[in-house]
Amino acid sequence: MPRDYRYQQLESWLRDGIAGQRWRVGERLPSVREMCKDRQLSKATVLHAYQRLEAQGVVEARPKSGYFVMPAAVCRDQAAAMDGTFSRAISRAISGAGSGAMAAPAPVTVNEVVMDIMTRGAAFDILPQTTTGHNSSAGIVALNRSIGRALRRQSVAAHHYYDEPAGDADLREQLAQRYRRQGCERIAEDFCITAGCQQSLFLALMASCQRGDIVAVESPGFYGVLQLLEQLGLQVVEIPASPVNGMDIDALQSALQQWNIRACVVTPAFATPTGATLLAASRQKLLLLADQYDLAVIEDDIYGDLGFFSRPEPLKADDKSNRVILCGSFSKNLSRDLRVGWIDAGRWNTQVKRLKLVTQLASSRFVQQGLAAFIKDGGYDAHLRRQREQLRQQRDQWVDYLDQHWSHEIHFSVPQGGLAIWLQLPEGVDTLSAYGAALQQGVVITPGSLFSATGGYRNCLRLSFLHPLSAARQVALKTIAALLST
DSSP: OOOOOHHHHHHHHHHHHHHTTSSOTTOBOOOHHHHHHHHTOOHHHHHHHHHHHHHTTSEEEETTTEEEESOOHHHHHHHHHHHHHHHHHSTTBOOSOOOSOOOOOEEOOOOTHHHHHHHTTOTTOSSTTOOOOOOOOHHHHHHHHHHHHHHHHOOTGGGGSOOOTTOOHHHHHHHHHHHHTTTOOOOGGGEEEESSHHHHHHHHHHHHOOTTOEEEEEESOOHHHHHHHHHHTOEEEEEEEETTTEEOHHHHHHHHHHSOEEEEEEOOSSOTTTOOOOOHHHHHHHHHHHHHTTOEEEEEOTTGGGBSSOOOOOGGGGOSSSOEEEEEESTTTTOTTOOOEEEEOGGGHHHHHHHHHHHTOOOOHHHHHHHHHHHHTTHHHHHHHHHHHHHHHHHHHHHHHHHHHSOTTOEEOOOSBSSEEEEEOOTTOOTTTTHHHHHHTTOOOEEGGGGOTTOOOTTEEEEEOSSOOOHHHHHHHHHHHHHHHO
C-alpha cells in the first residue's frame, strides 16, 4: 500500500480537526505561514492541502483573510451589501423591470452580424486583436500541466477506443460534488459531458422539442440560443426581462396561457447581455409554472461560478419534477479553447445521451481526465477565486469610466457577476447601423438588436469587462461614444 503524500497527510489531519471541532464553523484555520512553521512543511504542500479541502466544500478561502471552515453566509451578505453601495453610487445604473409587449410566437432569423462578430473573435472584446501583455494565469498553467500529465499516462491501447457517450466518470463525479455543494442532490450518472454549453443547449432543445414547437426566451437574451432555435426550426416567444432581476415570470405566465410553449430557456445567474440575476421568488414561480404547463426549463448555468461575492443557487436545486435541464461549461471560467461542457437532462437524460452519441460520438478522454484532476486538487477553486476578484475590479474600471466620460443620457447595468454590461442609449440611437462605421475605425461593437429575434433594443449595446480597460480600449470607447452621438 503506497504511503500518502505529505499534502494528503495534512489534508486528513485538518479534516479530522474540523470533524472534532478543533476549528468550528466560520472559524479561521491556521495561516499558510503558521502551518509551514508548526508542521515543517513547504508552502506548496500546505496550499495543496487547503485547495483540495476547498474543492470539496470543507473550507472557504477569502482573499487576504485566509481559509475558514465552511462558507459563512453572513460575510458574503456583507460583501454583497458593500457592492450594492458601489452600485447605488453610480448615478445612471439601470433599475426596474423589463418593458415592452410580447409579440406572437414566430420563426427565428438571426442577423448575419452575429457571424461577423464571432469570425472576428469579438464576442467579448471591442478590440479583439489587442494584446494585453499579460502572461497566462497561474490557473491556466496548472490546468495545462494537469492535462499534459493525463495525456502522458494514456496507454497505447486507450488511443484505439472512444470515450463512453456520457463522458469521463471522474469528471462527472467532480461535477456532481460541486453541484451537491449548491444544494443539488446529483450523482455522476446524471451528467453527460459535451463540447461546451452551446452543444448542451442544442441537445436540450433537440430532446425536449420538435420542429415548429414554441420556446420562450429572455428578452434581451443570448443570441446563441436564437441561433439554435433558427437551426432547429423552432418558434420563439420573447419574455421581457429586467436588466437587474431577469425574466418577468408574470409575463411568462401570460404567454403560457396564450400559447402552447414546450420549453423555456433561462439564465438565472448573471445572464448575458445584462448581467441580471433571477429573483428567488421568480425561481419558485417558474418551477411551479413548469409543472402546471408541462414545460421543460432549460437552465443555462454557464456564468454561475462567476459571482463576485456568492454563487446563486441553481434552479436545479429546487427541481422536484426533473423538469430542469441543467447546462454549463468551463469555457467562460477557464479557456474558450477548452470545449468541455455538461448537461444534466433530468427526465430527458436517455434521449440526450443518444443525441450526444449521434452528434459528437465522443469527447477527448485525456482532456476530461486532466480537468477532473485539476478540480479535485483544488486548482479550479483557486483559479476561480483569483478570476472573480479580477473581474470585479475590471467591472469597476469599466463602470467608473462610463459614469465619468459618457453622456448622462446613457444608463447601464452594474452586475454582481458574469462578464457583461448592458447599455441603454437615448431613443433614436441605432447601434446596429453604427456597426460598419465602428469597424472602419478598428472597433467591434455588439449591437443590442442581436439579443432579440424581433429586432428590438436598437438603442442598446453590450460591453464586456472580460479584459482590463487599457488605454487602447479607452480610446475605442471614445470612438464608440462619438459614433453613437452623431
